[in-house]
Amino acid sequence: MKILVINAGSSSLKYQLVEMSNESVIAKGLCERIGLDGRIVHQIGGEKIKYDVPFPSHQQAFEELVKLLTTGDKAVISDMSEIAAVGHRVVQGGDRFSDSALITEEMLSVLESITDLAPLHNPANIMAIRACMKVFSKGVPQVAVFDTSFHSSIPEKAFIYPIPYEMYEKHRIRRYGFHGTSHRYVSARVAELMGKPLSQLKVITCHLGNGSSVAAVDCGKSVDTTMGLTPLEGLGMGTRCGSIDPSIVTFLMDKEGLDTKGINDLMNKKSGYLGVSGLTNDMRDLEEAAEKGHARAALTLDILGYQLLKYIGGFAAAMGGVDAVVFTGGIGENSDIIRAKACEGLGFIGLTVDEKINNGLRSKEVDITTKDSKVKAWVVPTNEELVIARDTKEVAKLK
Ligand code: AMP
Numbered sequence: 423m424k425i426l427v428i429n430a431g432s433s434s435l436k437y438q439l440v441e442m443s444n445e446s447v448i449a450k451g452l453c454e455r456i457g458l459d460g461r462i463v464h465q466i467g468g469e470k471i472k473y474d475v476p477f478p479s480h481q482q483a484f485e486e487l488v489k490l491l492t493t494g495d496k497a498v499i500s501d502m503s504e505i506a507a508v509g510h511r512v513v514q515g516g517d518r519f520s521d522s523a524l525i526t527e528e529m530l531s532v533l534e535s536i537t538d539l540a541p542l543h544n545p546a547n548i549m550a551i552r553a554c555m556k557v558f559s560k561g562v563p564q565v566a567v568f569d570t571s572f573h574s575s576i577p578e579k580a581f582i583y584p585i586p587y588e589m590y591e592k593h594r595i596r597r598y599g600f601h602g603t604s605h606r607y608v609s610a611r612v613a614e615l616m617g618k619p620l621s622q623l624k625v626i627t628c629h630l631g632n633g634s635s636v637a638a639v640d641c642g643k644s645v646d647t648t649m650g651l652t653p654l655e656g657l658g659m660g661t662r663c664g665s666i667d668p669s670i671v672t673f674l675m676d677k678e679g680l681d682t683k684g685i686n687d688l689m690n691k692k693s694g695y696l697g698v699s700g701l702t703n704d705m706r707d708l709e710e711a712a713e714k715g716h717a718r719a720a721l722t723l724d725i726l727g728y729q730l731l732k733y734i735g736g737f738a739a740a741m742g743g744v745d746a747v748v749f750t751g752g753i754g755e756n757s758d759i760i761r762a763k764a765c766e767g768l769g770f771i772g773l774t775v776d777e778k779i780n781n782g783l784r785s786k787e788v789d790i791t792t793k794d795s796k797v798k799a800w801v802v803p804t805n806e807e808l809v810i811a812r813d814t815k816e817v818a819k820l821k
Pocket residue numbers: 630631632633660703704705706707709751752753756757784
């Protein structure tokens with residue numbers, strides 16, 4: 423049985439066709455520049471093929487994708503009917519959807535009513551779902567898997583902000599948390615790797631990529647996370663500022679003459695690593711620049727390491743202990759420097775990184791701590807698509 427996994431942005435569409443009998447990836451790729459000109463980078467096994475195909479809309483991108491999968495010498499299936507279901511990543515499910523669910527018209531209207539909770543992501547997700555439903559026949563179940571669902575177990579004391587309570591009642595302002603599929607996957611996977619039941623473990627998962635968040639996972643349930651109402655809170659990220667004194671917002675609007683769009687741009691697109699370093703949002707380039715003596719690149723790395731240390735320490739306290747810290751995402755999986763900085767001060771909770779193991783380690787499932795380290799730290803490459811495919815199979819009740 424095959425499941426198509428879709429992760430759509432406003433001008434791009436990532437896809438993965440998964441064979442569920444052995445959970446292998448048949449083909450994957452990216453349709454990008456939707457609405458501009460259009461390009462598909464398609465990958466089958468190790469082979470990458472680029473196609474320039476104009477698609478003015480998501481619907482045309484889906485049509486091209488289906489053509490690519492079913493026709494020509496690179497076809498991987500003979501007919502669309504081989505696709506048993508489609509699973510969509512949806513960033514914000516609000517507090518209405520605490521689990522993955524079958525997509526219905528009613529769900530889409532609920533999602534439309536909460537787009538202001540994720541204005542950068544949900545409209546694109548909804549548009550892509552509608553486009554996909556037009557291309558696939560009605561008989562093919564479409565399932566939504568929410569980034570927020572995994573965090574629906576966070577207790578009230580961690581999700582209510584100390585602002586007037588009516589703001590929560592009126593506008594649903596609360597911590598939702600994001601990257602849920604990734605935190606869920608790596609926390610479950612590290613339990614398997616450690617040979618212990620997840621129900622007995624306290625895990626802190628650090629998803630570090632262009633967007634980054636840390637989660638406290640107690641006995642398999644998320645009990646706190648760094649992202650909040652939107653994916654802007656928490657760690658400083660590639661171009662996002664993360665948590666700052668809220669007064670900075672009105673102060674800067676005043677001093678720099680910024681309107682809401684201006685301040686939103688500053689916080690979402692001009693801050694984080696890019697803002698501090700003045701160079702780039704790309705961690706690889708920052709590490710290289712820091713190595714060559716660029717002081718603000720080095721400062722950017724120090725800030726991230728320090729913030730991670732604080733969140734890990736804080737979440738360990740929140741859970742009354744921690745058994746394992748997990749690093750994932752482009753930075754978490756690949757940056758030995760950031761992992762080392764994050765763990766440098768954690769000796770007091772019994773976590774010691776083995777430099778020989780950590781140095782140069784990229785994208786492999788490995789325990790990076792010394793043998794006698796009481797608290798373990800692991801690198802676990804994430805696999806959000808697999809979580810989406812598994813949930814889709816379950817929700818669509820496919821055998
Ligand atoms: P993601 O959003 O998960 O794709 O992560 C993107 C981030 O991972 C970017 O900042 C990349 O620079 C960073 N990254 C990817 N590979 C490496 C690497 N080998 N070393 C350091 N950072 C990396």
